[in-house]
Amino acid sequence: MQRKIVEFTNLLRKSGIRVSMAESIDAFLALDELSLEDREVFRDALRTTMVKRSEDIAGFDQLFDLYWSAFYDNLRGAFDQAVGSMGGEFDLEQMLKAIQQGLQGLSGDQEMDLSELAKALLTQDLSQLEQLIRQAAQGAGTERIENMLQIGFFTRRTLEQMDSEGAGKQLRDLARQLRESGMPDAQVDALLDLIDKFLEALRQAVRNYTERELQQRNFDYMEKFRRESLLEKSFYNLTEDEIRKMREVVARLAQRIKNVLSIRRRRLKRGKLDLHTMLRRNAGHGGVPFELIFKQRRKDRPKLVILCDVSSSVANVSRFMLQFMYSLQECFTKIRSFVFVAELGEVTPLFKERDISLAIDKALDGGETINVYTRSNFGHAFHYFWQNFLAAVDNKTTVLILGDARNNYNDPRAWCLRDIHNKAKDVVWLNPESPSAWGFGDSVMDKYLPHVDLAEECRNLKQLSRIVDRLVL
């Protein structure tokens, strides 16, 4: 049992569920306190001690079934089937009783020394069988299995290891002896048939075990990889499903940044003792300082103006950036957001009325605010902003531009950006393309760069969060 739990712990770890040494010890302590007859209780005990993140629970349940229950159930199924295929009038109980009687009839020197496997097969001791299969598989080195092609090989080796042929021979010998000691022929034939069926069931079970071992080894890449890579996966190639999952990841990330920020703020706030105010405030107590007053520093929250390119090539990036920024709303005094392809339009009111994700869909789907079915024209968009919204920018405003600067050979009108830059506190440009591509082809990034304080590649969530972190500091 102990060994199995250690093995199971390793399996959890391989699958990306972190289980510390202390936690596996807790699991042992917990199992000591419980009776293990109830599988549910057993599972709950393991789960409560080893799995500490609610996201991991689904993975744990899957692995638990894979490791603990499914194999036993499968074993049971294989043997039930073996008995079932014996025909209608066959009765296992009766057969076992007959064998028992027959064995008693045998004289001492004829008595057979059956191997453990043979005994377990004959008496249908499935938990003993499970134990034997696990041991044999260990001896055969099944845990080294790497691909489908090796299943046959390791199945054979495991069977050899547990000497299934020897057990079969012993059982057949037993049947023969029972015949000699006067068991009816029909019954002996049935017994021989049953033995063959059992051996086949055993072979199946071992094969199943080997397949399962392969599955367990491969389990880790399935779930864990997906989650890990969501942070680093490029926004360009997200599937629908991943976009949905991504929303949660973005929300979580935003929350984390908020937490970090709140600590930083508090450190700032915890000022020195304000002697002047304190003395004045405590004048009523005869100058005895009953009430302590501390200096509070003013918080400086940035204003934010977001310009998002929502042409199809960068729509996803825009989506997540908008979500990110609006999840962090309370970190800014004010956010105004604009979307553009060639025309530019303000979408700030959308976010006031609606749920964030809905508002983003609305903003990106287009039609209502701007025509999204044209070719990007950064120059035109900036010019329009310059004409109509320049007043929104002041010396406390950070202007955040998101786009690939692929201008379709239109006039970049970089002077608009220059004027915006002159008025703003900072201009930050996030480009989903890597810097090596800037300025090549129809990219006019190089024209805009002189008027930008910070230009960063932003292709995945990790980069986005790093930039936001710097922004709200």
Added chain:
Amino acid sequence: MFDSVDEVVGQLGGQGYICGKNIGTVVYLASQLEKPVLVEGPAGVGKTELAKVVASASGRSLIRLQCYEGLDEAKALYEWEYSKQLLYTQILKEKFAEAMSGTTTLKDAAERVGREDSVFFSERFIVPRPLLRAIQAPEPTLLLIDEVDKSDPEFEAFLLEVLSDFQVTVPEIGTLTSKHKPLVFLTSNDTRELSDALKRRCLHLYIDFPDQALEERILATKVPGIEQRLAEDLVGMMQRLRKLDLKKTPSISETLDWARALLALNAKQLDEGLVRDTLNVILKYEGDIKKAQGELGKLLVKRAEEPAAAAPGAAAAAPAKKGVLH
């Protein structure tokens, strides 16, 4: 305290808290292994309630520490009662003068004050906060640290220290050790990831929304007057409602509120008009209500044997009673 998992489930049931074996196992293990339990799950599934019920089932007194942003040691552990100390010095001024008499130099006087300062840093001037109260309590207690995720990471680190050995060092007084190890429940709404170190020390319990059968049992216990059929329909609808993508998924407490509301309205069965008018009991956002109203047909599964004539009457009666809910 408890002898088996089943006994835990039974005792909690006796207190009106219906739960499955998973909760029972964790509570049992917590009492046997003397480990804190971290309870997570969506809002309103009964996390805090669990702690309260375990306290009363095991006869421990409950000490509750509500966490919030900015909670610090002074609010959670102990604080020197600064004003009381000041008040005492003012009142005892003459006594001080007496004690100081005969000293000639400033240094001498300071020496003497130094000898007496233990008077002012004694337990008399300490305000014990929940953690210290749990440690000092003469009888076994249950400490509930509610919504740990709301507190700051720094506080979490400090909590870790207290939870590991249940003793506190007050520099001026010395180390205070607990007489009985309190049973500790921490709850979290998962608004932020707690540190691994804290999680490692706790048993973890995730309470999810209950399944249909369990929720019906809970409903029957908490709202005894409700008819079986209405309860079934109501729980079925809640279960389907939870599958929608809502801003705030309704929880058990909403189920109970709704059941009580329907009971007050004297409703015998769920029909579309009634549900439409009472949706604001279970859904707390305008957007959610709109969404649910759009899907009402799917949410309300009609019973085959339902008499069609009953529906219009109930629908007509409902708007008049709408005022009750607002």
